[in-house]
Amino acid sequence: MSQYDINVENTDRYSLRGKVFHRLREDILAGKYKEHEELREMAISEEMGVSRTPVREALRQLELEGLVTIIPNKGAYVTGITRKDVEDIYAIRALLEGLCAKWATLHISQQQLERLEEVIFLSEFHASKNHAKQLTELDDQFHDILYEACNSKMLEHQLKDFHEYVRRVRKTTFSDNTRSLESVKEHRQIMEAIREKDGDRAEQLATLHMKNAYANMLLNGLSKTYDGNGSDMPK
């Protein structure tokens, strides 16, 4: 992380509050707590072996991240995420990933470019072998390098937030082999545009890459899990 980073990842992983925050977030994103499930302070504090104080602070932070909805004097609930939310996020990301690629063209370092090439090289290997887990990891790395290279802590922060937010619905993305191959191809094209300092092309390609990723998600049955009925609160 850059020295300018202002929040999430700066949150102390070693304080109890930080541990609870990160573990709760991980559990929510991993699906351990279902949508609209109530998060009781006492239950969590007992499970994690801490008092309620750090748990409460962690819950309030998760609320601002949008993963938890707190109803005063009532409780904390896992925030519902509708199909439309996901759709909107991908539309927003399409624009911002484009901007990121354009800026990265201006500011990327030689070393970052080499890391990109390595990630793509490995991706091509694992895509041919259909290794879903490694591909997910490499996809994250590709985008993280670009976020870093765009030289804007504000944009980097935005994109990382969105990326985290949709992790809940992204699980199956790379189990589809056809999409994996296409996705890696698109990564390579983006990298080449950046290497050739063609910012506008990099922008277009990155935007398209997001739109394709979303279109593929729809095909793979996003609608089965997220019904998009808009209900977001319990009772």
Place this chain on the structure above:
Amino acid sequence: MSQYDINVENTDRYSLRGKVFHRLREDILAGKYKEHEELREMAISEEMGVSRTPVREALRQLELEGLVTIIPNKGAYVTGITRKDVEDIYAIRALLEGLCAKWATLHISQQQLERLEEVIFLSEFHASKNHAKQLTELDDQFHDILYEACNSKMLEHQLKDFHEYVRRVRKTTFSDNTRSLESVKEHRQIMEAIREKDGDRAEQLATLHMKNAYANMLLNGLSKTYDGNGSDMPK
């Protein structure tokens, strides 16, 4: 706010935590606390007549909003905002306000359109009289109506966050009469494009509107206050 809203404005204004959160945010945005100033829990809790608990929770929320930087075991500081941060935010907003206008074209209601017209009508009056305070308020209303009309809680939330974030540096925007008149003209053009259901034109105009607003800010001496040296931490 829509029923789907997930966080900031949902934060209970009537709980002590909510009061402290909103008051601290207001004070920071209004410039009462300077950049990099330390926010001591005890001092704040005494000043507001509450215990440290709600103050701590409020500070942690402000951290996630990016207004406060917390260094573990050390303290909470007002986050520095560099000239580049502001520049980046306006670039991002330029894209997202465009998207918002495009979506608003699809979803705006007759009643919202009428509210837009009224706001613009009033703006034209106050711009001719050079009433800076009223113009600021009407500008906020114009954009809020569009945020609402875009029918996306995710985008609305993003834009409101950014809007709050740059409040610290926006104070002088409407003291410049020339810009006021231009700005209102641009608002009218955006509204007309939306009324005529020309989404692409609305998008272009809204994007341009943001770029102009930023360019004007630079002329009005943003650089005097924010030197952009990138220092963001105390000591």
Place this chain on the structure above:
DNA sequence: ACGGGTATAATTGTATACAATTATTCAATC
């Protein structure tokens, strides 16, 4: 006078106690 180190103070981090609010149970009434 200056630097280093220790004692002290100040501040944050966590746990717990208590208050306020909300949920649940169950009996009384219709």
Place this chain on the structure above:
DNA sequence: GATTGAATAATTGTATACAATTATACCCGT
């Protein structure tokens, strides 16, 4: 049997006590 309402339980909200960490002051030796 369903409904209301009071008593009770459960849960969140706030205050306070104590622990851990960091900052400050001061003494001492050179």
